[in-house]
Amino acid sequence: MLSQEDIQFYISILKGVNVIDIYRLFKTAKTKKIRAGEIYIHEGTASTKMGHIKKGLMRAYQLKPNGDEITILLRWESQFIGSYDTIMWQKPSRFIFQALEDTTLTETDYNLVQEMADRNSSIGAYRSIFQVDMLKEATDRIESFVLLSPKERYLKLIHEKPDIVNRVPDKYLSTYLGITPVSLSRIRKRIASEQ
């Protein structure tokens, strides 16, 4: 079942799409709720489902042989989440996708979008929005890694997304920033002591 909001979201991307395609898209689109801690996509699975986050926060992480968890992706309201291993290059996910808060998604199947996009340019525009959204986040992060120090990276993150520190445990934030939890703790201390 789709809410008024969902319908508005779809209408915004469906200009020029024919009625049959709209029907197919709506029929498969679901509002999905995932509780905090729950796994959305397991490692090794090849799910092409794709969620547009309405509320909540999710992460993708990898489990290292020694048991360490490395958070590779954080996504929140108005962003897309999905196994890009599967969606982009048709491979099983190397990552585990998990909700860190109770999360509400508008879920579609990327294969359907893909198939329709190949026939319908308005759906193609939707696919493009998804890809640009992923690209924006990705290039931004690369720039953080290349141009900034770990400390600057952390400051940039809390500047751009101030609520993140209250929503994501430091142990996840730190690996997301490419450093260890111990190191992040020291960075925070250094920042605090600088006044």
Next chain:
Amino acid sequence: MLSQEDIQFYISILKGVNVIDIYRLFKTAKTKKIRAGEIYIHEGTASTKMGHIKKGLMRAYQLKPNGDEITILLRWESQFIGSYDTIMWQKPSRFIFQALEDTTLTETDYNLVQEMADRNSSIGAYRSIFQVDMLKEATDRIESFVLLSPKERYLKLIHEKPDIVNRVPDKYLSTYLGITPVSLSRIRKRIASEQ
């Protein structure tokens, strides 16, 4: 003027495109040669040109206030190059795009692709190829930064692209890897001494 090769490349992505669009695309597509050292896109300009590299190697870099150059992107044969600041979010480029070798591009204008993609799903597929290509490289690099140490990052790069060390000066490679030239030199020494 397009070569036989260029034409084949376009045909591969033009299934189902109408004749008028094909004509428009071919009319604007150019084979462009850039000599080593030459600037392709200057900082602050908003060019939507997009090159598909046939031969050669290019980089995007940023000039820091103190004069340091930071290489943020390296692109080579069969990859796309273009100001993603402009193409993706309609802003002037924060980076300088430069050929590191004599480079041959097949150049199109992204605005034309974009406009045609919004009407034509086959062109949309072409846009998608470009976006996925960018995404693949971007996510791969993020994973390098999050999961690997500088040394591992360097080893991964020379494993996946062995000729890069002979084609790109270390001072560019190092900042591309998020470290200083001095540090890369030490890493190389450490690797060599481990037998």
Next chain:
DNA sequence: AGCATTAATTAGCTTTTGTTAATTTTTTTA
């Protein structure tokens, strides 16, 4: 509320990186 669990901080120590500058090697070019 109290106990158990988990997260964050701190400490001590080692390794690596950044920085600056000097030296050596390589490349360019006149």
Next chain:
DNA sequence: TAAAAAAATTAACAAAAGCTAATTAATGCT
């Protein structure tokens, strides 16, 4: 091909990060 310029390496030192483990703080649960 010799001189000049640029790149790479090395050195010395300070700053920061990784690692392991202990301690403290926060959170979750019955």
